[in-house]
Amino acid sequence: xxxxxxxxxxxxxAYNRSMDTLKKLHEAGITIEDLIELFSRRVCEVTDLRSKIxxxxxxxxxxxxxRGFDYCAYALELGLKNSKALKNLKRRVYPVIxxxxxxxxxxxxxxxxxxxxxxxxxxxxxxxxFFEDLDYSFGNPTVKMFLNYVxxxxxxxxxxx
Numbered sequence: 001x002x003x004x005x006x007x008x009x010x011x012x013x014a015y016n017r018s019m020d021t022l023k024k025l026h027e028a029g030i031t032i033e034d035l036i037e038l039f040s041r042r043v044c045e046v047t048d049l050r051s052k053i054x055x056x057x058x059x060x061x062x063x064x065x066x067r068g069f070d071y072c073a074y075a076l077e078l079g080l081k082n083s084k085a086l087k088n089l090k091r092r093v094y095p096v097i098x099x100x101x102x103x104x105x106x107x108x109x110x111x112x113x114x115x116x117x118x119x120x121x122x123x124x125x126x127x128x129x130f131f132e133d134l135d136y137s138f139g140n141p142t143v144k145m146f147l148n149y150v151x152x153x154x155x156x157x158x159x160x161x
Contacts, residue, residue, distance in 0.1 A: 050077055052156050060127040061119045068111025071097050072147075075112060079151035086148050093147075109143055116146050 025035070053073045054064070062069055075093050079086040085093055094105040101108075119127055120140045134141060134149050141149065 061124045062115050063118055066115055066118055068115040071108050072112045072115045075147055079147055089144055112143050116140055
């Protein structure tokens, strides 16, 4: 348990780092308005990408009421932003999603598999076309196969409505 003195030291250190950063920004000629515009633009980009991924998953036949739907969308977002993330799901993706949604790592994998099973149990025409180059003749693709395939072939500039 932290004592009050330790909390004050941590607060003071955080305050000092914040002030140092603000001084550097001021010296570089960056105003608060510039920062607000930058953050606003960034939030819109993230929201836009996430909504496109969710629209894509829905078009492929995933159901938004399935618990892993948001996990799958977030995993794809992480993969699209950093292609190396999908190389090791257990180390780079599952812990991030688990922390974001306050669940256990193993639940993330299981729930994403449920989304994949939902898509492939009744493959619609758009999904069949999109996944035509993915070999799932042995059964539904693994989470890693699915996420990597979608991340490699997803085109965020297309409309998936």
